[in-house]
Amino acid sequence: MSEEHFEGQTWCVVLAWRGNAYVGWQIQPNGVSIQSKVQSALAALCGGGPDIVADATGRTDSGVHAEMQYVSFRLPVRRTEVQVSEGLNYHLPPDIRCLSARKMPDGFSPRAQANSKLYRYRILNRIPGCPFREDVVWHLKQRLNVSAMQEAAVHLEGQHDFTSFRAARCAAKTTVRTIVKATVSELSDGEIRIEFEGNGFLRHQVRIMVGTLVDVGLERRAPNDMKTVREALHRSAAGRTAPAHGLTLVHVDLGEGPS
Numbered sequence: 001m002s003e004e005h006f007e008g009q010t011w012c013v014v015l016a017w018r019g020n021a022y023v024g025w026q027i028q029p030n031g032v033s034i035q036s037k038v039q040s041a042l043a044a045l046c047g048g049g050p051d052i053v054a055d056a057t058g059r060t061d062s063g064v065h066a067e068m069q070y071v072s073f074r075l076p077v078r079r080t081e082v083q084v085s086e087g088l089n090y091h092l093p094p095d096i097r098c099l100s101a102r103k104m105p106d107g108f109s110p111r112a113q114a115n116s117k118l119y120r121y122r123i124l125n126r127i128p129g130c131p132f133r134e135d136v137v138w139h140l141k142q143r144l145n146v147s148a149m150q151e152a153a154v155h156l157e158g159q160h161d162f163t164s165f166r167a168a169r170c171a172a173k174t175t176v177r178t179i180v181k182a183t184v185s186e187l188s189d190g191e192i193r194i195e196f197e198g199n200g201f202l203r204h205q206v207r208i209m210v211g212t213l214v215d216v217g218l219e220r221r222a223p224n225d226m227k228t229v230r231e232a233l234h235r236s237a238a239g240r241t242a243p244a245h246g247l248t249l250v251h252v253d254l255g256e257g258p259s
Helices: 034-047 082-089 146-154 203-215 225-232
Strands: 007-018 063-076 094-102 118-125 160-161 176-185 189-200 249-254
Touching: 007 034, 007 082, 034 063, 034 082, 063 146, 082 094, 118 203, 146 176, 146 203, 146 225, 176 203, 189 203, 189 249, 203 225, 203 249
Parallel strands: 063 249
Antiparallel strands: 007 063, 007 094, 118 189, 118 249, 160 176, 176 189
């Protein structure tokens, strides 16, 4: 079949990025987004022509990182998996990388197929900082009570209305979400890792939950206060919004989709 009769091919790629220089995944009027960089790279990969829209499993906040994110698009020209992955990496900046590429059936949508997402927040809880982690951790010098934070995190698991942990401009139609795992662990070098796995998250939800857990760690709140905060259904009941640069999207589960 000649190229002029080619009707296009749907693709799914896995991307990773450092989010410090970007306003998040979605194109915004106030800065450079991951989506804009990806779509520009796709246009270059195809030699110009009509705009190619890249669709991810969801938005990420400005400054947030991703170890893996599924992104789909439809190419109007024939390309191999190697050509797509290597071509993207050639045209993308070094802080955004394509890890893999696969052809997918027509109609594939990573957003529609995403079953759960795993986010990790990193806190460096010691007096000296770390030059190798400066832009990927929240550096807190005051000692946190990790045991209390672990006790408080349990109150975030399950299906709940998370209005208290929702940013003001969140446009979600429902504030009910399910968190299947909320854990707090401490590494030997002073790093604390907070992980949330759930079926979806509201705008800034993870960062607000982290900020509230930090209040517990600083003993400004009791662990059981987390339940009270959750049930208040008002943003003012929760703690501060943790800095974006400590947050990373670690994994997305697509069920029967690409692995």
